[in-house]
Amino acid sequence: MAHATEHTFATPVELEPGILRLTLPLPTGPRHVHCYFLRGDDGWLLVDTGLGLTETPWGEILAALDGPVTRIFITHMHPDHVGGAEAAAAATGASVIQGALDYTQCERVWGSTDWPERIAEWFIRHGVPPAVSEELIESGHAFADFVRFVWNPTLVEPGDEVDGWSVLATPGHADGHLSLERDGVLIAGDTLLAPITPAVGLYPDSRPDPLGDYLETLGRLAELAPRVSYGGHGDPIADPAARCAKIAYHHDRRLEHTEFVLTAVPRSGYEVSHDLFGTDLPPIQRRFAVAESLSHLERLVALGRAGRREDDRTVAYTARSSGGRAPV
Numbered sequence: 669m670a671h672a673t674e675h676t677f678a679t680p681v682e683l684e685p686g687i688l689r690l691t692l693p694l695p696t697g698p699r700h701v702h703c704y705f706l707r708g709d710d711g712w713l714l715v716d717t718g719l720g721l722t723e724t725p726w727g728e729i730l731a732a733l734d735g736p737v738t739r740i741f742i743t744h745m746h747p748d749h750v751g752g753a754e755a756a757a758a759a760t761g762a763s764v765i766q767g768a769l770d771y772t773q774c775e776r777v778w779g780s781t782d783w784p785e786r787i788a789e790w791f792i793r794h795g796v797p798p799a800v801s802e803e804l805i806e807s808g809h810a811f812a813d814f815v816r817f818v819w820n821p822t823l824v825e826p827g828d829e830v831d832g833w834s835v836l837a838t839p840g841h842a843d844g845h846l847s848l849e850r851d852g853v854l855i856a857g858d859t860l861l862a863p864i865t866p867a868v869g870l871y872p873d874s875r876p877d878p879l880g881d882y883l884e885t886l887g888r889l890a891e892l893a894p895r896v897s898y899g900g901h902g903d904p905i906a907d908p909a910a911r912c913a914k915i916a917y918h919h920d921r922r923l924e925h926t927e928f929v930l931t932a933v934p935r936s937g938y939e940v941s942h943d944l945f946g947t948d949l950p951p952i953q954r955r956f957a958v959a960e961s962l963s964h965l966e967r968l969v970a971l972g973r974a975g976r977r978e979d980d981r982t983v984a985y986t987a988r989s990s991g992g993r994a995p996v
């Protein structure tokens with residue numbers, strides 16, 4: 669295990685009055701995901717749903733509550749958050765609420781058959797050898813069978829309210845990521861985590877500069893300075909503003925490192941990922957490494973600190989001093 673936190677699975681635990689945490693197991697990665705029950709006017713609001721594993725004992729979980737679940741809110745469309753939505757909705761009879769942008773991407777990735785092919789082409793364009801690309805696609809779709817999202821949920825936008833909680837746009841980890849805030853409590857999804865740092869990657873059809881989005885999110889959350897932040901994995905964060913600063917610093921250092929490994933000769937996101945994350949990674953981690961390298965490369969381009977060379981077949985990046993981005 670990457671961390672020492674012990675978890676009680678599938679039994680809601682009270683964190684403070686009106687806020688319960690439900691922890692569900694994951695087969696990989698951090699090995700667990702947190703969902704939350706927030707007390708609303710007419711019942712509980714469930715935030716996130718874990719993976720769509722048939723063994724999730726929703727009946728037992730709900731029996732431990734003192735009232736019904738009346739709404740389900742999804743922070744973002746990653747498998748460990750949206751995957752159990754169908755089962756949770758069936759068990760509770762509650763309506764599912766999801767961000768409009770997030771739902772569009774959810775449908776495109778999990779509800780279409782051509783996504784694996786499109787992402788494979790995109791990886792090849794970013795320098796991933798075709799054989800490796802296939803491995804990356806397979807690893808990325810290992811969870812696809814456990815994604816059972818709910819079609820046509822109630823759509824919300826940043827600025828809306830759900831059960832007295834403000835809906836905040838917190839893009840970066842996912843383009844349409846939403847968080848909830850009320851009375852100094854932030855339900856952050858995967859926007860703020862500790863001790864792990866949320867992944868921020870570039871993907872096909874994603875917003876052009878996800879790391880720029882994320883750093884802007886961190887700035888806004890630091891200014892909001894909630895009293896506490898409860899995230900999708902790991903520990904509660906007692907000083908969210910300080911955590912925002914620490915994560916922003918981490919990305920600043922990685923941006924410097926990324927800038928440092930660029931040369932006058934164009935290099936692909938795949939090549940750069942070997943400098944940043946090492947040469948020996950299993951496919952699932954290489955996938956994140958490529959996406960994360962690309963988010964840093966695109967941020968550097970946006971800042972004028974790197975150049976992008978693009979033709980019909982490939983995208984590659986150059987050091988700024990070689991003039992890669994200079995307008996003709």
Ligand SMILES: [Zn+2]
Pocket residue numbers: 701746748749858900901
């Ligand atoms: Zn997650």
